[in-house]
Amino acid sequence: xxxxxxxxxxxxxxxxxxxxxxxxxxxxxxxxxxxxxxxxxxxxxxxxxxxxxxxxxxxxxxxxxxxxxxxxxxxxxxxxxxxxxxxxxxxxxxxxxxxxxxxxxxxxxxxxxxxxxxxxxxxxxxxxxxxxxxxxxxxxxxxxxxxxxxxxxxxxxxxxxxxxxxxxxxxxxxxxxxxxxxxxxxxxxxxxxxxxxxxxxxxxxxxxxxxxxxxxxxxxxxxxxxxxxxxxxxxxxxxxxxxxxxxxxxxxxxxxxxxxxxxxxxxxxxxxxxxxxxxxxxxxxxxxxxxxxxxxxxxxxxxxxxxxxxxxxxxxxxxxxxxxxxxxxxxxxxxxxxxxxxxxxxxxxxxxxxxxxxxxxxxxxxxxxxxxxxxxxxxxxxxxxxxxxxxxxxxxxxxxxxxxxxxxxxxxxxxxxxxxxxxxxxxxxxxxxxxxxxx
Numbered sequence: 001x002x003x004x005x006x007x008x009x010x011x012x013x014x015x016x017x018x019x020x021x022x023x024x025x026x027x028x029x030x031x032x033x034x035x036x037x038x039x040x041x042x043x044x045x046x047x048x049x050x051x052x053x054x055x056x057x058x059x060x061x062x063x064x065x066x067x068x069x070x071x072x073x074x075x076x077x078x079x080x081x082x083x084x085x086x087x088x089x090x091x092x093x094x095x096x097x098x099x100x101x102x103x104x105x106x107x108x109x110x111x112x113x114x115x116x117x118x119x120x121x122x123x124x125x126x127x128x129x130x131x132x133x134x135x136x137x138x139x140x141x142x143x144x145x146x147x148x149x150x151x152x153x154x155x156x157x158x159x160x161x162x163x164x165x166x167x168x169x170x171x172x173x174x175x176x177x178x179x180x181x182x183x184x185x186x187x188x189x190x191x192x193x194x195x196x197x198x199x200x201x202x203x204x205x206x207x208x209x210x211x212x213x214x215x216x217x218x219x220x221x222x223x224x225x226x227x228x229x230x231x232x233x234x235x236x237x238x239x240x241x242x243x244x245x246x247x248x249x250x251x252x253x254x255x256x257x258x259x260x261x262x263x264x265x266x267x268x269x270x271x272x273x274x275x276x277x278x279x280x281x282x283x284x285x286x287x288x289x290x291x292x293x294x295x296x297x298x299x300x301x302x303x304x305x306x307x308x309x310x311x312x313x314x315x316x317x318x319x320x321x322x323x324x325x326x327x328x329x330x331x332x333x334x335x336x337x338x339x340x341x342x343x344x345x346x347x348x349x350x351x352x353x354x355x356x357x358x359x360x361x362x363x364x365x366x367x368x369x370x371x372x373x374x375x376x377x378x379x380x381x382x383x384x385x386x387x388x389x390x391x392x393x394x395x396x397x398x399x400x401x402x403x404x405x406x407x408x409x410x411x412x413x414x415x416x417x418x419x420x421x422x423x424x425x426x427x428x429x430x431x432x433x434x435x436x437x438x439x
Contacts, residue, residue: 003027003067010062013304014051015311016374016403017431019058027067029084029141029173035063036145036171041429044171046113047088050120051314052403053431054166060429063171065115071095072174079179080138085115085172090246093290097245101179102290104136108346110246110295115140115172120400121164121360125213125235125294128351130180132362134163135355141173145427149173155356161423164357166399168424168433184238185245186287187213193280196228197329201366204349207234213293217279220345220370221265221272223336228329230347231279238287246291251299257309263373265339272343297344306343307373313403315383316361316369318350319395324366327393331368331386338382342370358416361398369401380404399432410436 003025010021024042026032036042042061055062069086079101081092089103090110096102107122116122121134130136142162143149152159162169190211194200200216207214211234218230297303304312319327328347335342346369350362372379387409390397396413397405411417421437 010056011311012051012053012055012403013049014313014403015304016313017053017056019056019431021057021059022061023064024061025064025067029068032063032068032143032171032173033149036143036427041427043428043430044115044167046086046116047111049109049112049116050400051312052399052401053435054120054399054402054433056431057429058431065171066113068173074099079181080176081179082174082176083114084174085113085118085140087114088112089114089117094245094248096179097182097185097290098243100181100183100243102182104178104180105130105133106294107133108295109298111298114175114177115167118163118172118175119165119167121355121357122400123350123362125215125348127353127362128208128214128349129212131351131353132164132355132357132360134357134360135353136178137163138176138178140175142170143173144170144425146425157419158423160356160358161420163355164360165420165424166359166430166432168420168428168430170425170428182237182243184240184242185290186238186240186242187235187290187293188238188285189233189235189288189293190285191279192232192234192284193276194230194232197325197332200228200230200232200347201325201349203232203234204366207232208349208351210234212236215346215348217275218332218345218347218368219272219276220332220335220342221269221339223333226273227336228332229276231276233293235288235293244289246289246295250301252301254300254302254305256305258306260308260310260373260375263308268339268343275344307371310374310376312374313372313379313383314369314401315372315386316367316398316401317386317390317395318362318365318367318398319390319393320363320365323393323395327389327395328366328368330389334385334389335370335382340372340375340379340382342372345370358419359399359414361396361400365395369398402432405436407436407438
């Protein structure tokens, strides 16, 4: 069974790109193959938490896989879980946490499907230990328009092209992953205020061997003596047997688009100053449930509306370790000078472990992520200036968060992109791919 809908205003989480689509929503895996016979191009999607145009296929077909969401098997001894690709991380955790298992890697939202997590090879706060989501994937089912359904095992070219391949190699139907044991749903979290970028990197280096999860908030709005200050968090799992999953009730709702006039340099600087003071006043060490630690913004439904009706761009880059300190400071200095800083900017480090995905974003170094309200030419000009800093430092941008990087910057940042082009499904495409793949 398949639902069919025509939507005039279909958008990604950033809400900048809007386009009409024919949306097909299968409910069973065996109905998926015939959907690839639709005239025109198509693109499989999940919860559409990507910020840019990697989930947009303007004026063509989308195959919404969220209805294909059944659990198949779970091994209580090994933690191997087999589910349909439309199962969300939210559903996995509600199932696995009471049994003493957790995702090996989780991004900053649990409202992501397993297929989407694989297609974007998402990362979390423990990359220095666990690598990306793809490191926990054993195999997956794939349906292509040019052949029969197949099982794709780790190690082959199609596995590596699909991992981080933005859904372009075929429709992921089901995923087999390895979960990790936990003895509690709570973490011991330590918060440390730091005054500049140099102190951040010292903390990150000191914490990597002793803490599984590390992340920091950084003030990107204030310059002068406040430039580069932030709050570093490091955490390990408790061992107290409190295996309580997150609740199912929705939290607060952002009921309207924030007026753009309220999103200015003054309000963002004031927010960052207040947030810094609030975090410094709180307890340095505390026990916290995994939900607010890993998924703080999931408690606010439709939080993307805080950036106004024109939408937002998220800018996330990674800089290699050798250049990270200088480049991150240059980025923050430029953002602070622009007055367009983010309310909640995140700075963390990546480790050496690689998943093998040819478009996997992380490499060993530091990553900065922040949001910009869409002020059109002004915002695009600022991000172009940031691009130059990133490019000069040997860094790259995250395709799942991007909605405007140039083809040249994409191809330079992802030298293996041609491997994906060779294995891409001939009838699958996206606005992102159309923009960055021409030579």
